[in-house]
Amino acid sequence: MKVCRRETFNAAHRLYDARWSDEKNFEVFGKCSNPNFHGHNYVLETWVDGPIDADTGYVIDLKMLKHLIRDEISERFDHRNLNLDCPEFKDLKPSAENIAYVIWHLLRPKLDAKYQLSVRLWETENNIVEYAGI
Amino acid sequence: MKVCRRETFNAAHRLYDARWSDEKNFEVFGKCSNPNFHGHNYVLETWVDGPIDADTGYVIDLKMLKHLIRDEISERFDHRNLNLDCPEFKDLKPSAENIAYVIWHLLRPKLDAKYQLSVRLWETENNIVEYAGI
Amino acid sequence: MKVCRRETFNAAHRLYDARWSDEKNFEVFGKCSNPNFHGHNYVLETWVDGPIDADTGYVIDLKMLKHLIRDEISERFDHRNLNLDCPEFKDLKPSAENIAYVIWHLLRPKLDAKYQLSVRLWETENNIVEYAGI
Amino acid sequence: MKVCRRETFNAAHRLYDARWSDEKNFEVFGKCSNPNFHGHNYVLETWVDGPIDADTGYVIDLKMLKHLIRDEISERFDHRNLNLDCPEFKDLKPSAENIAYVIWHLLRPKLDAKYQLSVRLWETENNIVEYAGI
């Protein structure tokens, strides 16, 4: 049985590589490399897979999962500049893929080993990524 | 090839355990344990996985699947109180997980063995569960 | 300039008239008169119309509006049985129209007279009401 | 890591079998067999599964995937009559299942072998299909 909590956060970011010229960055990342950043309303689905607890009828208490996501993810990334404010992206480009990767690795150690975890992240209504661990 | 029919139903429910005190129920289930019930617009996706029929181009006739869902699920749960009106939840808490579990077991015997079945249920726009059998 | 905050709440309700027979209630309200209640995920849009404040760029601080809606509306109706728990519906049927009417009259006195107010309420994804005062 | 690009296209179609009588066609396909066609806003999610490129942070450049979908799918099917204008459906009924099958086989050879591909297609907001290859 899988259960999911959906949360949102808003952040600024920019995709560029300091080793490359501005031209190369624009060629690879297009408008996403604009030097003064742009931003998104990120939508995050956190899916937890595990057995139903017979006493509660829950796989996991979604209120607890909601608080976990707020403490670990929203507090960290909401209303932030991912490139400038977040050490997680100091040496990692804040592409949707890498954000999902980082979120998964932030949440995984906080969840009991009996659960499987996957995350789905909307960067825009047309661009989506999903990560379920290795 | 997987195909899905989406349907909705509205129901009242309450999460509580008769063996526990009101305090314990509130501690575990929060506002979901309020004695006079609350309710939801449940959204149900029913996914059927199987081969395409060469004659019809269908995995399964979605009109037939729609009628099956209405007969087996909506007739049973729509505009009902899951705790009081539905024998399926006499000894089972009507959590989203258990509702999905019950729906899967109601639909499974009605479908040809050649199909795999999974169900996804939205309790709110932020709380989702998914069940694909054992 | 109009601004809107969208919030949700979940509640149980029932439409029936104690002066009428069960048959008459079923004839008028159909499944909505089921004696043990059913429920909905209500979606509420609260629209406030007024001038932009030159200092803040805001018509009204949406964070303040969000807290107002939570204090006055969600606290009152979320995870409640509108018929049994809410004195507002003691002598008033909790139809979507009447819920919108009550919400408007709860919010109106809390807002400065310079603002106009309207509320839009989704009972289901297909049933919507809107009220802007007399 | 999976990434997805969402695109839409609008097309007319009809489900019928030339070997069958009108009565048989109506019995099997209902209103979908109406002789003068009807139509849909198809929503297509194209999911690509592969490793993250360390230089770009991308599994695949979603701008490139968007252009691929537009060149291979939208150019071919958007504002078309699938039965009359599209040779892909000369001998294949344009059911949602078969459209997804055709789309998958059009995109597969255009993608590097290191990627896995699946497509999800909405025919209406309630009818969805998904295909991930054999």
Next chain:
Amino acid sequence: MKVCRRETFNAAHRLYDARWSDEKNFEVFGKCSNPNFHGHNYVLETWVDGPIDADTGYVIDLKMLKHLIRDEISERFDHRNLNLDCPEFKDLKPSAENIAYVIWHLLRPKLDAKYQLSVRLWETENNIVEYAGI
């Protein structure tokens, strides 16, 4: 108080003018003039404005409004070719604007004079029209 019922229907159509050359039609209507039609999932919101009935708590019974829309609109247009099957569009181009105009004039005489009526029609998720009468 305004109330709304949302319904959907699927239809094929084509925009062209028989008095014009193919070139002129393509210049004015682009891909919408393709000779073999294309189609849409139309989403229709029907808004009725009137007083709340004290006995029922309703402006209008939304079940009755739903049946009215199904009888007058869906029966007429769903799974149809608007150009070929529908006399309403014999001498009127089936643009979203004209479809909304026709729908309004079909529903208006069926509603009590005490109500005001407006209709909102989505042709795609990005193209919307609204008509409230003269």
Next chain:
Amino acid sequence: MKVCRRETFNAAHRLYDARWSDEKNFEVFGKCSNPNFHGHNYVLETWVDGPIDADTGYVIDLKMLKHLIRDEISERFDHRNLNLDCPEFKDLKPSAENIAYVIWHLLRPKLDAKYQLSVRLWETENNIVEYAGI
């Protein structure tokens, strides 16, 4: 008859007032005043009200309106930092209200005087503004 085109753009912004202390800015704008910016997927509905043209069946060619929005709005604001890159917000805080105000004044002179114009802007799925001119 009103018609609408929906478009989206992504931008970074920050709300703060250079005349105020950081404390005052945080008190008024909360996290929206974070110095390194955050961002949003803005959704813009552009509504044009006017008569139906008898020849085309259009109030305005939505393809033309789409290109106008792209040229005047998306080119200007998409993937930009509203505070740093956009002279429109040099002396005006980029609140949702002010962005809608600026968009309305950019589009108004490009539209024939026979049309009325209003714009609706989603900053998040829960925060919406609407502006119809003075």
